[in-house]
């Protein structure tokens with residue numbers, strides 16, 4: 001089937017074709033019941049149950065396609081959007097609009113130098129060689145550090161490499177690099193240390209500034225629902241009515257806790273969404289104020305907006 005001729009009338013949604021963000025993105029699409037089958041080697045997949053076509057692209061290229069309005073929606077890193085926006089002429093508004101932080105793909109774009117060298121501050125790299133895949137962000141970073149007037153020539157030499165950036169110092173190509181750090185393992189293994197942060201990143205859902213329709217809003221709402229479900233758990237417990245006000249402060253919920261009367265005089269049951277990362281502390285606090293029968297339940301999906 002010639003897929004390109006089947007795109008008419010479909011919402012185009014760009015997703016990473018490989019790399020760190022791909023699996024979490026595919027899981028997110030499954031959570032939103034976006035059903036598709038991607039033929040081997042094809043970068044376009046038609047969604048079976050919705051008028052959407054998925055376009056598989058490198059994460060770094062997604063902001064360009066979204067920014068130029070060629071695709072309506074995209075999932076990529078905030079670092080990639082920032083890099084794209086840094087290439088725009090001064091005063092030009094970006095065509096890429098962030099709609100949701102997706103809560104995965106967390107990392108930092110950092111300035112790194114050899115652990116054993118004498119460089120401890122980014123400004124010591126001024127006038128020296130810096131290697132990166134993020135040339136626009138690095139140029140903006142060093143331009144600010146140099147206090148350079150807009151448009152003037154940068155003293156720091158920024159060179160582009162497409163991958164394995166961490167090898168550049170050991171190979172004598174660079175005095176420092178600007179690269180992504182998550183666990184820090186890659187940096188450590190290459191004998192490097194971080195001395196500054198250019199940008200902090202997470203995976204984001206972006207849309208083309210001029211795209212707006214019911215389907216786009218529906219998909220955004222479904223994605224928000226899945227993300228919320230991943231971030232929160234449902235906490236249920238019983239508590240004497242006399243302690244309800246204080247317990248409600250511990251579990252205020254997204255809007256307000258749901259209170260149900262119990263058959264037992266003077267007791268109520270409370271049900272409230274709690275952030276997963278806070279749940280152990282919340283349970284400790286609830287016990288202290290007299291809550292009993294505390295249950296924590298995973299949320300399969302949600303729609304809270």
Ligand SMILES: Nc1ncnc2c1ncn2[C@@H]1O[C@H](COP(=O)(O)OP(=O)(O)OP(=O)(O)O)[C@@H](O)[C@H]1O
Nearest residue numbers: 018019020021058059077105106107162163180182
């Ligand atoms: N170690 C990491 N931990 C978390 N997120 C990361 C990490 N490395 C990269 N990312 C995020 O994933 C995005 C894509 O990076 P990734 O290295 O997977 O790209 P890629 O498309 O496979 O490109 P390349 O071929 O250059 O590796 C980055 O822009 C960043 O937002």
Ligand SMILES: O=P(O)(O)OC[C@H]1O[C@H](OP(=O)(O)OP(=O)(O)O)[C@H](O)[C@@H]1O
Nearest residue numbers: 020163164180181182183184185186187
């Ligand atoms: O701090 P860490 O957890 O070690 O992660 C950081 C590494 O992850 C990314 O590369 P990736 O492994 O995706 O491959 P790449 O070097 O080909 O981009 C990034 O470019 C770093 O090299």
